[in-house]
Amino acid sequence: MPELPEVESARSVIDRGGLHRTIIGVDDSDTWECRPHLPGEIRDALVGHRLTAAHRRGKSIWCDVGGDGSPTLGIHLGMSGRILVSGPGGTAEGGDYQGTGRRADPARRREEWFRFTLEFEDGGALRLLDPRRLGRVRLDPDVDALGPDAAEVGREEFRERVGRGRLPVKARLLDQSSIAGVGNLLADEVLWRARLDPRRPAGELSVEELDGLRRQVRAAVRSAIRHGGVHTLEVVAHRGPSGHCPRCGAEMRRATVGGRTTWFCPREQV
DNA sequence: ACACGTGTTATGCG
DNA sequence: TCGCATAACACGTG
Secondary structure (H helix, E strand, O other): OOOHHHHHHHHHHHHHHOOOOEEEEEEOOOOOOOOOOOOOHHHHHHOOOEEEEEEEEOOEEEEEEOOOOOOOEEEEOOOOOEEEEEEOOEEEEEOOOOOHHHHOOHHHOOHHHEEEEEEEOOOOEEEEEOOOOOOEEEEOOOOOOOOOEOOOOOHHHHHHHHOOOOOEHHHHHHOOOOOEOOOHHHHHHHHHHOOOOOOOEHHHOOHHHHHHHHHHHHHHHHHHHHHOOHHHOOOHHHOOOOOEOOOOOOEOEEEEEOOEEEEEOOOOOO
């Protein structure tokens, strides 16, 4: 289930393999995945055209489509979405979150889990694999409602957008309209790195604490992109009932913050 | 059988 | 209208 780093890998797969190939067919028959569109609407907007660019902000992807007045094609992977692009050069895949072992497992690619397909003139295809069906494909998605990308957000902007309100700082990080791209695991990781209690009201953090948090957000995102996803991050591997803090060895504690399961080090995160 | 989940969104309340 | 909390969404997994 993708967070920003996995979504970036999916965007990259489209960018490297899915552009400038003429679309001759679209399977948009899954009315849940393609809501609120009716079957055929997305197809009619895309057939005969090509994707010309793949963009990302936070966890949202959108592709430019060639042709005057063409809408953009929005893709959100939800919690279980992955993108597969096939063509003359083989198949590339992005958006995976569990690591290469699971990526290769054919049992995780049942045909009925493919919820959306673009067929290209050259015989290849771009497909969205989404077992849980919480992803979404739509035309002209509204990405302006998202906050600045978590990997790009500036210091001043971070202070203003994250360091406000009574909401627990973890819940604020998860709010995509404040900053975009941080999910549950990444939030636990960056708060652990910054040694901040996830339950602290965001507006009570000092400027120094906010700057430190931003630094860890950027560092963790970069690390996860480079190493293959959020599951490669240090503290993510220590989630669970028997997990211990990789720094001090204290038993990690479980809580619910912002409606999500949260693990943190009760000794260091204050 | 049953609880849980790496994400979003509609709804309701003060 | 805003800030926030909660349930709901659909479906696989342990």
